[in-house]
Amino acid sequence: MSDNDYSSLMAEVAILRDVGDFSAVRRILLQAVQSAANSFGLDDMRVAAALEQLVEVDRQLGYELEARDAMERAVQIRLKDLAGRGLKYRKVKKYSEAEQLYRDAVVIAEKHYGCNNRETAVAYTNLAACLRRQSKLPEAVNYCNRATASFSAIKAEDSREAAFAYSESGFVHRLLSQLPEAERLFVRSLGVLRNIFPGDHPSIADTLDRLAMLRRDQGRFEEAEELCRQALAMRTEKLGPEHPLTKASEENLVRIKEDALAGDGDLAFDKEATKATGDGEIDAKVVQIGSATSRDSHGIGCVIVMAVVCLAGLLAGVYFAVPLLIWLLGIGVLVLTVATALGLVSYEEMLLRMWRRLMQETEDDKDSVVLGGDAMGISISLKKPTLTIQDARILAKVDPLELDHITSLTLGAAEELAARHVGVLKLNGIGKPSSKLTRALSKHRGALHLNGVVDITEAGAAQFRVKEGDLFLGGLLGLTTEMAKQMAHHRGYLSLSSVRSLDENAAQWLIKHRGGINLRGLRLASRRTLEILRTKPDIELPDHLVASE
DSSP states (O other): OOHHHHHHHHHHHHHHHHTTOHHHHHHHHHHHHHHHHHHHOTTOHHHHHHHHHHHHHHHHHTOHHHHHHHHHHHHHHHHHHHHHHHHHHHHTTOHHHHHHHHHHHHHHHHHHHOSSSHHHHHHHHHHHHHHHHTTOHHHHHHHHHHHHHHHHHTTOTTSHHHHHHHHHHHHHHHHTTOHHHHHHHHHHHHHHHHHHOSSOOHHHHHHHHHHHHHHHHTTOHHHHHHHHHHHHHHHHHHHOTTSHHHHHHHHHHHHHHHHHHHTOOSOOOOOOEEGGGTEEEEOOOEEEOOOTTOOOHHHHHHHHHHHHHHHHHHHHHHHTTOOHHHHHHHHHHHHHHHHHHTTSSOHHHHHHHHHHHHHHHTTTOTTOOOTTOOSOOEEEEOSSSEEOHHHHHHHTTOSSEEOTTOOEEOHHHHHHHHHHOOSEEEOTTOOSOOHHHHHHHTTOOSEEEOTTOOOOOHHHHHGGGGOBSOEEOTTOOOOOHHHHHHHTTOBSOEEOTTOOBOOHHHHHHHTTOBSOEEOTTOOBOBHHHHHHHTTSTTEEOOTTOOOBO
């Protein structure tokens, strides 16, 4: 059967449906399903398309049991297709495209199976892994929790898929510095996998490797080294010495040894894999900033010297009856010294230490980052959820700068980043920016990622009129005509990949936009709306969008 033969059958189906001959339609659809399965494979989307039409016909004829069976087959094919295409995008690091496919899979699975189902839980896990790759950690945690809760509800906690979900959830919690919870999840995943696979297995090695890096973060270097050696041995035996995952374990083992010698477990950069979701890639380094009270011996010595000098100055002031103003000045210096000792004003020093170490350890690493360079971004996990002016001034030279863990930033910090930073700025943890904050960020002169924004006021959208550079609003679900009117003035690439519906008036404004637009998440649009959108050659639409009447 060729594509033309299949198209001819489906055209005949459309004609017979128009005249109401559903028995003949059912006979041809069954023929189309069988022929497509034989010619293109059981999991081909043409089989799914024919099955979906068969469902409607069977229901029309009252064949409910047959309709349920056909729907089950069609859903299985669609979920498998979405997962496969998502994996292909992830392997070439097109995570935004993969994310959209995984979100579609979640929607289909939830609609057909509900939340407490194995297929739905797997879809949650895949989406969580993709979100983690984009540093959308708060949302990734949400989907990890949904996955584990789903496996628990269906009594499938000891399945292989559940073990992968525990491992992924542990990884995300580790990146959020929630180490006790990450440890619990890694240990649980490891226990399940060892029950399923009695001997050495690459999946066990994946979790061992992740647990090793967690032990490194905890400062338990001997345990970390032993776990990493076990993972390395398994991967070498099962995957070969040249496999990327084997190389990743080798590099992690070296870093564990170096940190053990330095006695420093605070700065966590490691290479990790996401084999749990079938992904054989290696993560870029993740830099996690430790506690804001971190100190090296030199810094502590300076603080002690400053305190002694200030105390001596105060005593001298009292003894020699120095004027009150000078005495108060001495108290101010002492307060500043105490604040430094407590870690309240030491954030800059800590960041600079981190950058120096990163530069030393990755001098010959192709995946490394240099300040002001453009090789690859760094994900910075800040323990405090708010970015201050001081933070912004320090980080303004980093490009790309990924601050997706930040859930809020002061107006001053936004203004500093907009004025000083040029390049890629990712603030995907910001959920509902105010109009003032949006106005400040719109002055940023590079690519701005605000994919955590799911809703924005029309006044906020108006601030993006002056934005120069690419703008990513991949989480925005709705777009009114007024919002489209304001965004039409934006200059650069505009991503609205989560917008589900669009009317004609909004489309009329969007085609006036002077740059490419991503509308790949569009699901509901009239025929006239699609005709308008397709007049703009650099607009991205879904491959199989069907116009609504």
